[in-house]
Amino acid sequence: MSFKEYKTHVEMGDTVILYLNIKNIHAITVSEEVKNKKGNMVPNIFQTVYGALKVKDLIGMKYGSQVQMTRGWAFALHPTPELWTLTLPHRTQILYTPDISMVLTQLELRPGSVVCEAGTGSGSLSHAILRTIAPTGHLHTFDFHEQRSRLAAEEFSAHGLGDYVTARHRDVCGEGFDLDSVADAVFLDLPRPYDAVPFAKQALKKSGTVLFSLLGGLNGKLR
Amino acid sequence: MREDGPAICDGKNYIIIKGSFMKLAKLKTQKQCQLGRASVDVAGLLGHPVGTQFRLHSGGGKQRLMRPEPVEHTEDLADAIAADESAADNRNLLANQTSQAMTKERIMEMREQGATGREIVTTIVDNSTSFQGKTEFSQAKYVRKKQKKYFEFISVQEPTVRLVASMYYMQDPLKIMNLRVDSLSQLLTACSVRPGGRYLVLESGCLAVTVAAVLERLGGHGHLVHLFQGGTPQRHAVDAINFTSDQLACLSCLDLRTLMTHHPADPTASAPTASAAPASGASPASAEAQADKTAAADQKTAAPNGETALTAEESSKPAADGIPSSGGGGDATPIDGGDEVITDGGDDVTPATEDPAAAAEEVEGTEAQESRKRRLSGSQAETGERKSKYARTRCEDSELALNMLSSKEMDGLLLCCRQHPVNLLRYLLRFLAVSRPFAVFCPYKEPLLECYFAMKAEGCIMLKVTETWLRNYQVLPERTHPEINMSGGGGYILSGFKVDRSLNRAAVTD
Numbered sequence: 001m002s003f004k005e006y007k008t009h010v011e012m013g014d015t016v017i018l019y020l021n022i023k024n025i026h027a028i029t030v031s032e033e034v035k036n037k038k039g040n041m042v043p044n045i046f047q048t049v050y051g052a053l054k055v056k057d058l059i060g061m062k063y064g065s066q067v068q069m070t071r072g073w074a075f076a077l078h079p080t081p082e083l084w085t086l087t088l089p090h091r092t093q094i095l096y097t098p099d100i101s102m103v104l105t106q107l108e109l110r111p112g113s114v115v116c117e118a119g120t121g122s123g124s125l126s127h128a129i130l131r132t133i134a135p136t137g138h139l140h141t142f143d144f145h146e147q148r149s150r151l152a153a154e155e156f157s158a159h160g161l162g163d164y165v166t167a168r169h170r171d172v173c174g175e176g177f178d179l180d181s182v183a184d185a186v187f188l189d190l191p192r193p194y195d196a197v198p199f200a201k202q203a204l205k206k207s208g209t210v211l212f213s214l215l216g217g218l219n220g221k222l223r
Numbered sequence: 224m225r226e227d228g229p230a231i232c233d234g235k236n237y238i239i240i241k242g243s244f245m246k247l248a249k250l251k252t253q254k255q256c257q258l259g260r261a262s263v264d265v266a267g268l269l270g271h272p273v274g275t276q277f278r279l280h281s282g283g284g285k286q287r288l289m290r291p292e293p294v295e296h297t298e299d300l301a302d303a304i305a306a307d308e309s310a311a312d313n314r315n316l317l318a319n320q321t322s323q324a325m326t327k328e329r330i331m332e333m334r335e336q337g338a339t340g341r342e343i344v345t346t347i348v349d350n351s352t353s354f355q356g357k358t359e360f361s362q363a364k365y366v367r368k369k370q371k372k373y374f375e376f377i378s379v380q381e382p383t384v385r386l387v388a389s390m391y392y393m394q395d396p397l398k399i400m401n402l403r404v405d406s407l408s409q410l411l412t413a414c415s416v417r418p419g420g421r422y423l424v425l426e427s428g429c430l431a432v433t434v435a436a437v438l439e440r441l442g443g444h445g446h447l448v449h450l451f452q453g454g455t456p457q458r459h460a461v462d463a464i465n466f467t468s469d470q471l472a473c474l475s476c477l478d479l480r481t482l483m484t485h486h487p488a489d490p491t492a493s494a495p496t497a498s499a500a501p502a503s504g505a506s507p508a509s510a511e512a513q514a515d516k517t518a519a520a521d522q523k524t525a526a527p528n529g530e531t532a533l534t535a536e537e538s539s540k541p542a543a544d545g546i547p548s549s550g551g552g553g554d555a556t557p558i559d560g561g562d563e564v565i566t567d568g569g570d571d572v573t574p575a576t577e578d579p580a581a582a583a584e585e586v587e588g589t590e591a592q593e594s595r596k597r598r599l600s601g602s603q604a605e606t607g608e609r610k611s612k613y614a615r616t617r618c619e620d621s622e623l624a625l626n627m628l629s630s631k632e633m634d635g636l637l638l639c640c641r642q643h644p645v646n647l648l649r650y651l652l653r654f655l656a657v658s659r660p661f662a663v664f665c666p667y668k669e670p671l672l673e674c675y676f677a678m679k680a681e682g683c684i685m686l687k688v689t690e691t692w693l694r695n696y697q698v699l700p701e702r703t704h705p706e707i708n709m710s711g712g713g714g715y716i717l718s719g720f721k722v723d724r725s726l727n728r729a730a731v732t733d
Binding site: 008108134 | 227228229272273385404405408409411412413415417418419420439440441443444658689691720721723725
């Protein structure tokens with residue numbers, strides 16, 4: 001729940017970023033119990049090199065303070081899209097903050113922007129977009145992989161961002177965005193972005209921008 | 224039927240783009256818009272949707288007044304002018320000066336007679352004896368090069384932070400401390416700038432680009448305190464963008480000296496000079512670094528510069544910490560009002576006489592100057608209708624900013640100043656809440672390395688110093704490759720998080 005706005009103290013259901021050292025950062029969802037690999041519910045205890053952390057003990061702690069564990073301590077940080085990018089579970093290759101920063105700037109995103117994104121992937125860019133366009137904007141994100149689309153939707157909801165995003169399972173190259181003249185910006189990170197371009201044009205307002213990444217590296221832009 | 228976007232209005236700022244040349248201009252019906260040597264008839268631009276492309280028709284005469292005509296697409300002459308013949312390679316090409324029959328005078332004549340770009344380029348191509356001997360790619364490259372010179376299309380765009388920052392960087396990177404657009408974009412994410420947040424930005428010498436960038440991301444929700452050093456804060460980028468009054472209301476400016484009067488660097492010091500002690504250690508280094516950096520002409524700021532940032536010379540004693548009431552605000556005003564130096568055009572960085580962008584800057588300069596003069600005359604703003612687009616007077620601004628900072632719970636801290644950042648960062652860290660990020664930009668990495676160690680000593684975490692390269696690519700079929708020249712100067716960024724280490728002082732008994 002702590003992605004929506006800044007908070008001072010940890011509450012049940014929050015995502016807390018546990019910082020042990022620069023190479024050891026983890027995102028933890030605060031709950032009493034958690035599902036283990038066998039599918040059973042067990043007490044939520046997070047094991048680290050500095051000892052065990054009873055996750056429910058985080059509740060009521062101030063963000064930014066030190067967390068005591070059995071053999072040392074760590075820091076509990078408030079989540080930001082940038083920290084999420086570093087700690088999220090990868091289902092696909094993700095975009096990292098330097099590229100994300102350029103995408104946000106080149107698409108001129110700001111509060112109130114309406115954005116289309118394909119594919120959703122693991123939701124790294126999505127979280128950054130949502131932070132930038134809230135509270136008055138909206139993100140329409142598409143992925144042709146059913147499970148990934150669903151997982152992303154669950155994450156957005158768990159993070160309190162459900163109102164600002166519509167995550168759909170759809171192949172935009174084949175079927176389009178099913179949107180007409182609503183978007184200020186479209187971002188395509190697809191194997192064949194040119195297939196989606198005519199649909200992107202349809203979805204865009206007359207004054208919108210499209211940005212797509214080719215070959216995982218080259219950027220082209222149309223207006 | 225797709226709705227058009229907003230229309231080009233009289234009296235607003237726009238960015239005019241001609242090829243790769245960008246210029247900021249306020250469009251007024253009675254005036255012409257100067258573009259290089261030609262001028263454009265503004266009346267022909269107004270009313271069309273923002274983003275429209277226009278073809279310029281020569282009006283002839285000495286003034287070279289061009290008449291714009293809206294077009295759906297621009298032409299790429301390389302496609303339009305196809306030669307019948309081309310060679311497979313360049314084995315027969317000789318580089319002598321005789322291949323072009325057209326003379327410069329003849330081309331100028333054609334231009335004055337109102338020939339279109341297409342006609343001129345076609346004539347040049349026809350009169351080139353070596354054209355047929357070039358390869359297809361080479362012919363296209365030649366036509367594009369000629370086209371660039373006789374290009375007659377412009378587009379009118381809404382000024383956004385992206386365009387304004389790119390424009391300043393293109394015109395003169397030193398004016399904005401080499402803050403390239405990708406570095407700027409990373410500052411925004413490093414501080415996780417979000418609507419509704421409260422941000423403290425110390426900026427001096429960057430034409431207010433970072434201030435405008437944060438303001439754009441706030442979109443009317445949240446607050447931004449712009450801390451500045453010297454007489455008046457720079458406003459260039461903020462004035463360039465057509466911010467609404469709601470968006471501008473999020474911005475308040477505060478002089479660093481005023482802040483330090485209310486929150487002295489070292490509260491235990493009895494005399495102001497005692498607080499110079501931490502600064503003096505860094506002074507020699509920072510004086511040198513500063514001498515290098517201010518070579519770009521920061522002379523107009525008569526006020527104390529970076530290395531003395533922590534010595535509040537003007538204040539008599541360190542005032543007790545406390546939120547000034549409106550009565551107490553009277554203490555602040557002598558410092559505020561007394562040493563106000565109204566620099567002309569707010570152009571603290573360079574005299575506005577030098578370059579092609581001078582005309583644009585003068586427009587902004589006078590505007591900024593006028594609004595600043597209005598703001599300084601506090602009494603006028605109190606009565607009835609405010610003439611200034613800014614919501615508050617300078618005094619009200621300072622008070623608001625001080626109140627906000629006194630809570631010491633800012634959501635992000637951003638430093639982008641010409642002075643050595645280490646002491647400033649040490650001082651300003653106290654206003655940042657815990658578990659919140661800070662970022663410092665510097666055109667050089669050495670000051671940031673000092674900051675890195677200073678912040679480590681303060682107990683901050685996730686400290687990183689990064690540098691980015693920005694590379695442009697030529698994208699053409701079978702000819703896609705990085706461009707030969709790449710920008711090496713985009714500056715460096717230090718980022719990190721502030722945390723609370725108080726647990727560490729207690730003994731670990733487990």
